[in-house]
Amino acid sequence: MEFFADGLKRGFELILGGDAEVLDITILSLRVAGISTILACCIGVPVGFMVGTTRFWGRRAAITVLNTMLAFPTVVVGVLIWGLFARQGPLGGIGILYTWWAIVIAEVVLAAPIAAALTAAAVQGIDPRVRRTALTLGAGPLRAHLAVARAAKFALFAAVVVAFGRVLAEVGAAMIVGGNINHYTRTLTTAVALASSQGDFALAVALGLVLLALALTVNVLLQLFQGRGDA
Amino acid sequence: MLSAAGLEHAYGKRPVLSIDALELEAGTATALVGPNGSGKSTLLRLLAFLERPVAGSLLLGGTLVGTAAQRRDARRRVTLVEQQPYLFRGTVQRNLLYALSLHGLRGPEAMQRAANALDRLQVTDLGEREAADLSVGEIQRVAVARAVALEPDVLLLDEPTGVADRAAVSRLYQTLEEERVRGAAVCFASHQLEDAYRWSDTLIALADGHASPVTPENLFRTVLPEGDGPKSASVGPLEILVVTDKSGTATIAIPPDEILVSLEPLQSSARNEFRGRVTRVGDDGRGGVTLLVDAGVDLAVHITRGALEQLGLHIGTQVVLSFKAMAVRVF
Numbered sequence: 318m319e320f321f322a323d324g325l326k327r328g329f330e331l332i333l334g335g336d337a338e339v340l341d342i343t344i345l346s347l348r349v350a351g352i353s354t355i356l357a358c359c360i361g362v363p364v365g366f367m368v369g370t371t372r373f374w375g376r377r378a379a380i381t382v383l384n385t386m387l388a389f390p391t392v393v394v395g396v397l398i399w400g401l402f403a404r405q406g407p408l409g410g411i412g413i414l415y416t417w418w419a420i421v422i423a424e425v426v427l428a429a430p431i432a433a434a435l436t437a438a439a440v441q442g443i444d445p446r447v448r449r450t451a452l453t454l455g456a457g458p459l460r461a462h463l464a465v466a467r468a469a470k471f472a473l474f475a476a477v478v479v480a481f482g483r484v485l486a487e488v489g490a491a492m493i494v495g496g497n498i499n500h501y502t503r504t505l506t507t508a509v510a511l512a513s514s515q516g517d518f519a520l521a522v523a524l525g526l527v528l529l530a531l532a533l534t535v536n537v538l539l540q541l542f543q544g545r546g547d548a
Numbered sequence: 549m550l551s552a553a554g555l556e557h558a559y560g561k562r563p564v565l566s567i568d569a570l571e572l573e574a575g576t577a578t579a580l581v582g583p584n585g586s587g588k589s590t591l592l593r594l595l596a597f598l599e600r601p602v603a604g605s606l607l608l609g610g611t612l613v614g615t616a617a618q619r620r621d622a623r624r625r626v627t628l629v630e631q632q633p634y635l636f637r638g639t640v641q642r643n644l645l646y647a648l649s650l651h652g653l654r655g656p657e658a659m660q661r662a663a664n665a666l667d668r669l670q671v672t673d674l675g676e677r678e679a680a681d682l683s684v685g686e687i688q689r690v691a692v693a694r695a696v697a698l699e700p701d702v703l704l705l706d707e708p709t710g711v712a713d714r715a716a717v718s719r720l721y722q723t724l725e726e727e728r729v730r731g732a733a734v735c736f737a738s739h740q741l742e743d744a745y746r747w748s749d750t751l752i753a754l755a756d757g758h759a760s761p762v763t764p765e766n767l768f769r770t771v772l773p774e775g776d777g778p779k780s781a782s783v784g785p786l787e788i789l790v791v792t793d794k795s796g797t798a799t800i801a802i803p804p805d806e807i808l809v810s811l812e813p814l815q816s817s818a819r820n821e822f823r824g825r826v827t828r829v830g831d832d833g834r835g836g837v838t839l840l841v842d843a844g845v846d847l848a849v850h851i852t853r854g855a856l857e858q859l860g861l862h863i864g865t866q867v868v869l870s871f872k873a874m875a876v877r878v879f
Binding site for chain 2: 455467
């Protein structure tokens with residue numbers, strides 16, 4: 318028990334003392350998670366919109382594929398990306414393996430299906446009159462989609478938050494394609510894994526607390542956003 | 549202005565509409581009447597270019613509208629107010645300004661147009677109210693104001709007076725009349741035949757997705773037995789004698805002009821005779837009177853004002869309705 322309490326105490330001291338290593342890892346994690354989420358949503362949200370609002374042959378199969386991809390094992394994605402960008406792989410010439418860009422690519426592959434599936438579910442739940450009304454008032458297809466997006470904005474925002482959470486908390490793929498290199502590809506989750514395997518419980522706790530604080534912040538922002546919308 | 553030819557529509561493999569020809573001319577009002585499920589809403593959505601027919605053609609201003617781009621352009625000239633209209637989140641005024649912005653109208657001009665439209669529907673006081681706080685009737689009036697503000701070439705309305713009180717109904721139809729005078733082709737679906745007759749130049753009755761060949765009152769779905777000649781058609785508790793060689797599912801129509809009203813049973817050749825009670829007395833839109841008689845099912849009957857006074861009919865009067873089996877149309 319004393320070991321646990323000491324670890325927590327030292328963890329808080331590291332955070333409050335502005336430990337350079339913790340700060341460095343946090344900044345890199347936020348950069349990777351932010352860019353990955355933006356890219357994943359740029360791909361996933363339009364795909365989800367199309368699947369959710371358009372009738373086309375194979376639509377149900379597409380929804381099944383998207384839902385299956387939600388459960389894609391992260392280490393499998395990591396291995397596949399590693400195989401693609403390894404020196405002997407088909408894209409080895411690009412030379413981005415063991416850079417944070419490789420982590421971004423892996424996280425995009427993992428988060429885009431989340432954004433797509435949740436977007437599809439969100440727009441499918443919107444009253445079909447929203448789109449019809451926009452169209453009959455003279456909106457083109459894009460503005461009609463924007464009207465639907467506006468009606469579904471809370472669910473869409475939640476999709477973005479969930480995608481961000483997935484990216485921020487992911488460890489398997491980041492470890493495989495990033496290599497967990499200090500000051501270079503070490504993210505909060507890979508650092509926690511390393512610190513705990515090295516027995517540095519205090520650092521692992523400190524980084525874990527930062528992760529929790531980030532998750533809390535994002536959810537508080539979501540609550541504030543929804544609260545303002547309801548007012 | 550807007551014409552349709554050979555219009556066919558289906559949901560899956562189920563056919564829901566088949567209209568040979570339809571013309572909505574500029575400066576005219578057309579009423580669509582018919583029972584629930586007769587295809588009125590489907591027809592309006594096709595005419596509004598919100599759904600694509602499985603067959604047939606639609607021409608707007610004499611030009612065929614077929615491609616996606618043509619349909620998009622056509623929707624800027626044709627506006628539909630649905631039976632249960634949708635208002636976007638925000639105030640009533642914002643709803644109107646949004647619609648106007650889709651037509652490139654912003655600033656003072658848009659504000660003026662929105663204010664005029666709200667004033668015409670007598671809902672100016674709702675301008676700053678949140679759409680989510682409005683009653684169903686208010687939503688309907690605001691939706692009509694939003695459509696009118698766009699000054700469309702073709703204005704389509706699906707049961708625009710469904711939940712409105714009589715004063716609001718009158719104001720709404722007067723607004724539609726103003727739109728007609730402006731030069732728009734107005735087309736509305738209505739359950740109220742009096743309103744349909746009164747406010748339209750042309751009345752189209754729909755039954756089972758087809759234009760009915762007879763007047764729209766007293767249309768019933770029934771199943772006819774096999775065989776030729778007189779046969780009995782069950783309509784609610786009534787057994788109506790009809791003469792037809794049709795069998796199976798069919799629509800029967802009893803023209804209101806062919807029904808005799810009396811206070812006692814008549815000695816006549818009429819094979820159908822039912823007792824009932826007058827439940828409504830109204831203007832038929834043509835100078836006569838429409839009675840609604842509850843005879844187990846509601847039957848509409850057209851009589852003259854002289855007959856109404858002579859028989860002393862009023863709501864609650866017990867009457868006998870008589871009509872010949874040959875008078876019943878089957879299709």
